[in-house]
Amino acid sequence: AGIATQTVVEKRLLSQGVKRLEMGRHAFVARAQEWKDEYERVILDQLAAMGASTDNARTRFTMDEMCATAVRHAFFRFFEDGLIYRGKRLVNWDPVTRTALADDEVEMEEVEGHMWYLRYPLVDGPLPDGTAHVTVATTRPETMLGDTAVAVNPDDPRAADLVGRTVRLPIVDREIPIVADDYVVMADPESSDAKAQYASGFLKVTPAHDTNDWEIGLRHELPVINVMGPDGSISDEYGWDDVSADARAFVGLSREDARAAVVDWFEERDLLEQTRDYTHSVGHSYRSHVPIEPWLSDQWYVAVTDDRLRGSAIRAQVPDQVPEVPDGVAPRGETPGDGEMRFYPDRYARTYLAWHENIRDWCISRQLWWGHQIPVWLRLVPLAEADEHIRSALDGAEVDEAVLVQSSWTDAGAAHLVRLVTANEVEEAVCIPPRSTLARLDRTDDKTETELIDTLESAGYERDPDVLDTWFSSGLWPLSTMGWPWPEDYPETIGLLDSFNPTSVLSTAREIITLWVSRMVMFNRYFLDGRLPFDDVFIHAMVQDGHGQKMSKSLGNGVDPRDIIFSHGADAMRFALVQMTTDTQDVRMPVEMVCPHTGETFVPEFITTSAGHVVAAPIQKSPGGDGEMVSVYGEVTGLADVTDERPLARNTSSKFDLGRNFANKVWNATRFALRRLDGAQAPAQPVDLADAAFIDRWIIARLQQTVADLNTAIAGYQFNIVADTLYDFVWHDVCDRYLEAVKPTVDDDPNQQVVLGVVLDSVLRLMHPVMPFVTETLWPSVSAARPGDVAGVDTPAADILAAASWPTVDDAIDDASIATFDRAFALIGQIRALRAERNVKPRQDVTLHVPDGMAALIDETGGVIQTLAGVGSVVPIMQGRPDVASPLAFEGEEALVSGLVDEADLDAERTRLTKLIESKQKQIGGFRGKLGNEGYVNNAPEAMVQETRDLLAAAEADLAAAQAALDGLD
């Protein structure tokens, strides 16, 4: 619910020829609701397609009745506690759509404009040095009608003579003071700062039409004169009451026309000193794309700078991320939640802190129809007609100063905010709580909500037409979705607040730390006695397109997850995304498109059209060359402006191939294993690993190591490590090594069948969070097929994988088996390399002639080396050298492989061994260099130095073995 939605709905209606103002508020909100329902379905479809484990019975929308109650209750509480106030402030006003915009809805654009230098004559005549005027430099001459001062930097040499004097404002004939203010940039043509180059040293101060001037106005207590109306035209109806005869001619002009007219007026009277071209950045409305107008209007604010809100948000941070709260914030205390909120990665703790240190009160009113309407009724009455207690409360108050008083609208004792709008007119504001809160207030009258509103409206009150900023209701999310404040009114929510608030982690995007995270923390802590809404905040990376641009709807470079699911499947998409989730700030995803007609894949181009939009497609130049024809997948759809057309093609990205292949691998591996487990008998006892084959002890050890690694990674929100760990274990250890190794033995080894079943079962459990669909699908078959348990591996049965327990780890991981396997695999690697080099067919077994040490390893690993390296027989090397054999050096010993080829190729052997010798020599050189360095030997940890010595010894032994082999060739 927000400005974007209203804009989209408005645009849609307009395309049907319907205007918002004509259809009326009620009908418009109904249309917006329809639009929201449509997109809600899309979003819920996406979530379901992606396999989000959400409780769909508790889907919530921030404008649901339950959430609306929370919003109104929260507003009422803040109002009563004096944390909501009303004040005149400059807002970012869009004169076209006539709405105020949030700062983040303003887009800064570089504009090529002018700097005009205007002369304002001194009132009391020239100075002794002849100075008769001051020259102000401005890019917005039309606002001079509202000038109430001229400012100069106190360090400016001219300040001494001029500060305290007055100038006569041309056109308006208003006498305004010259004041000293540090904000003013001093003129310096040599400066690298454009502002100083263009400055005259004198700044016209227009508090009603410029945010900086507003601040200066506050510092010098300057009058605020608003000379514009809501459409941006010059007007005398919004606070301008000294309109001179000359100025009268400007009233009614648009701001653009007024600018030209003011410049002409000055030029005609020789008061325009000069005009220079000037490029500067100007805030534009993201809706209408016109320059925004800083405009004075009445808005509602939340006093987030109050220590109860800002201070509480800061105190929530863990001390090791924020050791000390900043000055002006109460220290952490015994309040629950203090010092308990942690950001991942760490750096975002500083982002959050910096925002709160510099926070300003939050303008929460929006001139929209779509949203929670502000629950306040307002009326203006002459001071004389106000209630006695209001008059006395306002006694001595200044204009615009708001005062909370006891309300007279009901005897509930509720608050009532009053404020002098002018010296003799008072604005009364009454907040009405939601029905459920009203019913619980301790009061003696029995008026219902409707009756109260009737009473107020018959007394001349009208409801504020504005709605609340989206983030006001979003900030209440952890509360409003759990039935707060009155769960007893929603039986299905009873107990939820205590179960899910605080929740363990909030996962969100960094751009939302200020908008949303901050507000949730402030609100939750305020309303629940300090309780945090969540303990951890995980800020994930953002996906950018292949060019490093952020994906966005308006750019059209975003990707619908359903398109990826269509091309690769949900599990593949999830796996790839998890793997991309590193702790950096952003990740790139090259986007391709698939043409629905030809099936061909192409990289879309994004072009900015004359309308300022971007579309994707192969681009063709129009024949006339007077514009770009946009051809969407072969069909020319017209010139440029096709942003609302959903592309006919689907997006895809080769980024997801890896995940698709992995899902396929798991499926096939399971298929294979199930076939081998078919008919397996359940043993009476869990298998004791001491009785198991070496390869079984190894895979269980690797399983346990993997579980431990996954647990660590998950606890630290290191999701890319989770994906990589799973991939490495499942693909390489389970599939490439274990499954291959057990092929010859598993059919006849009941214990191995049990281990295989347990490994398979565990793999599915470990992979389920990342790839839920394929694993859940395989689960029933695997559960049924696994014959038994392995002692020490806890995998209790479960009907549904989603609800199956996570494997627990035995503390004592069999590291020895892992180390032994690594040695064996190194030998396997050598034999395989040899086979590849000689083009030995996979089915062709070779013979390995081994020395004693290697024989022990082969023995210990029980056939693994033979199976994985394609070794048919192992014979002691002492029995003699075969005629045709290739030597290899392993752990300092020489072995021979025969059966590779029929004829010896001595040159190939020499080349290979020489290469090996060179590489060993290089290694040895490195190790010796290190050990020869006294600094290293003396300063590095002893274990590391010893390790280097061992490595050196091993490399030297390998070198000797390789050298012996080379010599043996002759």
Place this chain on the structure above:
RNA sequence: GGACCGUUAGCUCAGUUGGCUAGAGCGUUCGCCUCACACGCGAAAGGUCACUGGUUCAAGUCCAGUACGGUCCACCA
């Protein structure tokens, strides 16, 4: 203007308190339709870790600066 992120193999990226010979996937090259999987199996080639300086026995990793790309904030920082 400020803050933050990135720059490592042709491409997309790992590399958490500095420490073994800098890794993965894709792509490339060679050999395989080996009875789970060609979305596969085995092997190989490929990197002066953006640049400059510094700290250290030791720097992809820490510090300072530069260049390029990106994100956010902009009254403030």
